[in-house]
Amino acid sequence: MTEEGETLELYNLHYSDLMALSSSVHQLPTAYENVEYLVSVMSTIMKNLGPSGPGLLAITGVPNASDHRRTLLPMARKLALLNNEDRKRVLKDHGLGSDVPLKNIDRTVSPFAMQLKYNMNPDVSNLCNINHAETEGHSSNIECPCEFKHLGNMFKDLGTCMVDLGLRLARVCDKIIGGHELEQSLLESCSAKGRLIHYHSVLDNLILQASNGTRSKTKKTERTCSNHSDLWQQWHYDYGVFTVLTAPMFMFAPENNGSSKSSEGKECPSPSGHTYLQILDPNKNSVVRVKASSESFIVQVGESGDILSKGKLRSTLHSVCRPKSLENLSRETFVVFLQPSWSKTLNAYDFSVESLSSNGEDSRTCDGETLCQKPSSDIGKLVPPLCDRLKNGMTFAEFSRETTKQYYGSSGLQSKR
Template sequence: MAEEGETLELYNLHYSDLMTLSSSLDQFPTSYENNEYLESVMTTIMKNLGPSGPGLLAITGVPNASDLRPTLLPMAWKLALLNNDDRKRVLKDHGLGSDVPLKNIDRTVSPFAMQLKYNLNPDVSNLCNKNHSETDGFSSDTESPCEFKNLGNTFKDLGNCMIELGLRLARVCDKIIGGHELEQSLLESHSAKGRLIHYHSVIDNLILQASNKARSKTKKTERTSSNHSDLWQQWHYDYGVFTVLTDPMFMLAPENNGSSQSCDRKECESPSGHTYLQILDPNKNRVVMVKASYGSFIVQVGESGDILSKGKLRATLHSVCRPKGFENVCRETFVVFLQPSWSKTLYVYDFSVESSSSNGEDSRICDEDDGQQEPSSDIGKLVPPLCDRLKNGMTFAEFSRETTKQYYGSSGLQSKR
């Protein structure tokens, strides 16, 4: 997709407003004027997360984020370029794993994941103001290489803070929609998946190839960067309730030192001023680039959030594209996926998934209409329709298995990505 295209500047919800709105009290203990302001904030939240909006917003002013984000995100590229044995040892020390084969030297992303446990009371603990490093860390944190010493602790601290953001936003949405479906589904889950992700620059893959050749003289590797698509991550919907992401960090590797795994990297500005997260805006039926404030957290709606809210929230169709002409720029981010419990039963809402699209061109829909759709027709071919993956009364576990199978299974549309 063209980087020069339209850019979506996310609505910024301040953390202090989120705290006030997610108060357990039904009535806000504030003046009439402030109530009027809070009502306008709630209206704007639904305008952005509902059927008429893009399905995502940003949260700013989060305590501790300014310290945790720059500490954790650079560890992603360092882990990605470690040799396999050392990386395996570091991940084990800190309780992390990965859901892609990290021995594949031609991979375009390297994710490092951990299941984050929580057991919160209905008032939602203030996790963003807590520091768990001294009590919840792995004892082996002190035994890891210096650059990864606090990997496990920082991962959990930032992850727990992002869990709080998602839970509080779910409560606010429930207040607006009515009922407690979204928040309760997350509290019943007791866990979320955290994923630290390194998006490889072209130079990163050259480093991995050179390292692989040095270790194995019997195997000849002649892969080149021409095999990479223009996307770091293919088009998809997340299938949880909310996905919470850090504003990405871009790192610059010296081009003349591309053969060295230990080459220094420095944080740089986004080459085009946006996050390289792109969405298909269903109302405008075109791809737009997402721009977020530095240090903010992006929250986007997943399909379970769409389903549980009976269409009051809109799931976001998205991908991550590569910066063109910047072979030495990589991208780091941290993501927390907030999902219902595996046993949660999902029901197709009364007005059906087909009416969740205001223009009838949502790529989730089973529609025989062959009308001209630019560019969603091409994107839609990569995204299995929701009605093919969700059957009424499915558990979330069954829905997630079917979704993963249709996206990435042996016969999935994106299995060769």
């Protein structure tokens, strides 16, 4: 896939508007001086998150967002390039783990994860207004490299802020849709998953090779999966309610004969001007690159959000592409997955959506028992259809297990990719 192509510049929802819209469980804060303006903002939110939109938007103007992002995101690359024993110790000391085998030197992604707990409180508080200087002043008895001294605190602080954004947006969507299904499902969960993610450059894998004294199997892997080597992350739907992401940070590392001394990278702007997050636009049946400001948070709808809203919100089929010509460029981001409680029951729903593919076929149909998405392109064939994964009355835990199995299990559609 070439670097050229259509770019989607996300709708920017300002934090102050999100605060005003989510300030109470009532329809609108009647004392607000410009109710008509807020009504138009709500309409635009649904236009972007609903069936006729891309299923994602950006939130801007969040207090301290720039400081949090700039401090935490570079740690993703540093953690990824640590030797296995040091990294294991740092992660353990800060309550972090990973869901990929970090000993695999050919991995293209290194995620570092933590469960983020929050209280079941119907009154959403302002969790984003954190004083970063105070966070840095936390005492710590952790014996690890000083650059990681406050890793756990920074992870939790930024993660808590992003949980707050998701809860607020869920409340706003509920006001528009009617009922309290989205917000209530998240409040009952009281837990979200945070992931600090490093997307490897080619140089990063050479560094891992050199530091481990082993030969890479990358060439063999690329021969097997040549059609997908332009992706950092394969095509998929998230299966929670909302996914909240920082705008990515890009880092460029000068090559130094493949030595681990090259682990220091410098932040640089996106070489293409977009985030390298891309979606399959169901209305145009085309791949669209997502563009967002570096200070924003991106929110995208997951399949549970689609299901719980009875189709009023649209889940987003997406992947992360990689610039093949820039071998020293890596990508860093922080992601929070907001999901229902594991015991939440999910029901297939009846709805009619005119989301036509280029050949005029309707891409989503439902028979009242199961929801199907017909693959409208080769990309769609890489994704197990929802009707094969969701059965009426499934719990979220059962749905997530079945989804993971059909994507990545031994016989999954992406098991060898």
